[in-house]
Amino acid sequence: MEITNTTRDGINLRGWTLRDRDGNRYRFDNVRIAPPRATIRIHTGNGRDTRTDLFQDRRNYVWDNGSDAATLRDDRGRTVDTETWGRRR
Template sequence: MTRKMIGLALALGGTLAATLATAGPAQAATPTVQISKVYYNSPGSDNRSNSSLNAEYVRLTNRRSSTINLKSWTLRDKSRHVYTFSGDVRLAAGASVYIHTGKGKNTSTHRYWGSGAYIWNNTGDSAYLRDSAGKQIDSCSWGSKGSYTSC
């Protein structure tokens, strides 16, 4: 009886191992906060005016069913330009916040990097979102076509 049980256990273990080995990779989970749009090529000529700089932005969207605090989260590009959320920045479930490149008054839905130069490259770049512990939450990349990308 013991040999039959051992044989059955080995057979089941082998079947399970074979099933796991042939299973495809797990689908990536939707991030809690997603980079949902990057407008990297502001309309008109790139004259570095504040209105042109602010037409360049990243939209983050909360995909959770509850509010999340973005305090100390960072948004960065390939060239290591870094925007850090300061203070309590509460993003409600399903809500979005826009991070504009130029200067302005921060609100709950619009934040301003305060840069006098463009951050996002029109010829291709990547945006990376990290939480307060430095863990990458989401990323979005684009090439040289168009003015914006939806991620």
């Protein structure tokens, strides 16, 4: 999953969440996305976090290839963006 900052300001994602349709949730720590057009990738597997890549450190994949939805919410629980793909069964 990728998140791109389309604003002119840096964004601190502390307390923001990324959730799939099944309710799996990833909560961001003190992560900052620099402006403009900076992108971070969120991986479900294990790895070492960097400035551009974050890892959820899960043993199993979260995102369903056939159909799923990713919802990004800010630290107040407001939906910032939702991306869906495939057909829901």
